Amino acid sequence: MAEFGGLPAFDFPADDPEFSGKLPEADSVAWRIGVDTYETEKTWAEAFEQFLEAVDSTAVRALIVGSWAEIYETGPEEIFDALIAAKDRLPAMRALFVGDVVGEQCEISWIHQGEATLLLDAFPELTEFGVRGGEELRFPAVRHERLRKLTVETGGMPAEVVRGIAASDLPALTHLDLWLGTAEYGGDADIDDLAPILAGTRLPSLKHLGLRNSEIQDDICAALASAPVVVRLEVLDVSMGVLTDDGVAALLTGQPLSHLTFLDLHHNYLSDAMRTRLAEALEPAGVRLDMDPGDAESDEDEDDGTVWRFVAVGE
Structure with a gap:
């Protein structure tokens, strides 16, 4: 960092x-x-x-x-x-991040974590909190009055952690960024686990939502197409995951996105035709887009007719 x-x-x-x-x-x-x-x-x-x-x-x-x-x-x-x-x-401490560890020190999915909410309870004045690593990570539901930004980076986020975050009362939170990862590294959350976040009922101040680095990125986009939280957002981040034309088509046929200032989709598996469609639909409204496929397309692999695609950060 x-x-x-x-x-x-x-x-x-x-x-x-x-x-x-x-x-x-x-x-x-x-x-x-x-x-x-x-x-x-x-x-x-x-x-x-x-x-x-x-x-x-x-x-x-x-x-x-x-x-x-x-x-x-x-x-x-x-x-x-x-x-x-x-x-x-x-x-005076207002920002705390646990686990700024790079791959040469320890791969993200091998970083052992703990009950992160103990730190939120101990520091009620924090406005920003982040944690990297999903192994043994725990996040039971918590209430925190002042937290404005929460970042949880994993190669596989346990469903129990997602449910704890979704059940938390964070009235001041404006920025939520979750790297959901893959089942291979413990990321077993599904759309139902994300439902309270998508409803936004405990996140009345949210302006920036990142649900990314997920192998169910298309399903997330389909859910976002009708999610009540979207209307309040300025930034929507669905990057770093296995995002295909199906996910973007769902977004474009759902509720309007023209109020966004930024839609981040970098690291994706989109066709050129879908990138063009997305740009034509949103750029005239002033929405800034990041559609850079990055290294996603070079990682795509086919074996016996099965196409394998990968999130940006796994192990």
């Missing part, structure tokens, strides 16, 4: 004993705290305590949890405990 919470990301030099530079002001960056996955004698909690002693923690506005030791085998419970224990030392 290059930025988070509206601030540039800065790596706290926890594993660099040679660091002698001047640290930025506590409120000027999103602090990323991480340790080497397998080549460190320092735990994440120890690095975090070092951070708390080195900066004015009362002014910290955004915090990014990077990699932790033995991440392939270990969940973030120690991290959750350390953050919750330090909540009174972080009164």
